[in-house]
Amino acid sequence: MGNYEEATRLLSNGVQHSPKNGDMLGRLGWLEYLQGNDGAALLHMETAVSVQPNNTNYLLGATLVAWHAQRYSQATQYATRLTTLLPNNAVAHYLLGLTNYYQQQTDQANTSFELARSLDPSPDNTYMFLTRQRGYLAGQEQTLPKPLTDGETAVHELAIIETARGIGWLELNNLTEAQAALQTGILLNPQTPDAWLAFAQTSYHLGNYNHVHQQLTTIQIRFPDITQTSAYLALRGWTSLRQGDVSTAFDQFTQWQTIAPQNPLPYHALGWAYVALGDCTAAHTAFQQAITLGYETADPLATPSETPQTGLATCP
Missing domain, CATH: 1.25.40.10 (Tetratricopeptide repeat domain)
Incomplete structure (x- = not known):
């Protein structure tokens, strides 16, 4: 609806x-x-x-x-x-x-x-x-x-x-x-x-x-x-990404990363936005940063198959 x-x-x-x-x-x-x-x-x-x-x-x-x-x-x-x-x-x-x-x-x-x-x-x-x-x-x-x-x-x-x-x-x-x-x-x-x-x-x-x-x-x-x-930026970003509005998703994830620079989740989200944009170089950088910052707990808005590791494999 x-x-x-x-x-x-x-x-x-x-x-x-x-x-x-x-x-x-x-x-x-x-x-x-x-x-x-x-x-x-x-x-x-x-x-x-x-x-x-x-x-x-x-x-x-x-x-x-x-x-x-x-x-x-x-x-x-x-x-x-x-x-x-x-x-x-x-x-x-x-x-x-x-x-x-x-x-x-x-x-x-x-x-x-x-x-x-x-x-x-x-x-x-x-x-x-x-x-x-x-x-x-x-x-x-x-x-x-x-x-x-x-x-x-x-x-x-x-x-x-x-x-x-x-x-x-x-x-x-x-x-x-x-x-x-x-x-x-x-x-x-x-x-x-x-x-x-x-x-x-x-x-x-x-x-x-x-x-x-x-x-x-x-x-x-x-x-x-x-x-x-x-919480708001993450939800709006992931929702936009699901609907194919990559520009809005990227903007929301970037704002999220700015206010939470030590949180691995916005880097993980940015990685998938870059994948959608076809920018594998930037996606790799974002996914690697998420791993470096200790991405362990799954992003509650991501699917089980959306992890930094699968992102790296998706965008070689």
Whole structure:
């Protein structure tokens, strides 16, 4: 799919032919949200829930979209249903607490927050992948952080948790789970650049390169400072290279090498850009520099067959 609008059009057509398809309705809801169409997003999420009222994924989406649209009473109804279906799920109670808080129902909010804190997360719990900034390791920490009862801070905390969970799944190459968690993180706090960038990375690994470019454009508008970071330059460069835009790839990789001159990865990437340009002499120099600097850990954006050694063999 080339962009959100095209994806929305295709899913809308699908929903017209299969109006009871909860999966398409849920996906359409997320797409509408990402385009800022809260009303349409909520409508699709509501319909998905009406089709499958016990589907916790749809209930989660409906809760979050209703909360974001400031339909707090409606969000509370969905969150309450979610806690009924998932009575031992900390996140469900945490979300219910948030919806209570925004309706100034402080006692109910505190009860939900305390219950969320008391629940011991299982390995599949949302709290499993806590952000490294909080000093936790993905998949290893089993202790819940103390939830905050201040509404805005609580929202940001949950956004951090979802983003970290998505990044954890991304590192484990579970792209479906990664996208779902990162979408939630973006929904809770659209001003989280790490979530947007990781979401673009999942699109890259799924081969949706046009989608990646659109997401990178959004990042460039929302977070202009991010465009000068290694992560952004690497992703834009490799995406451009995949699409045959060698000039842009070379420019991004060169900027990356400039800000990280001791990192072997930009030299490795430059080597493949030179291969695409047919400049084997420059490619050899770049690949050799990557090896000299200690290229050991594979570039996460390269394929397993794209290493400095294979590059040297490809361009003799």
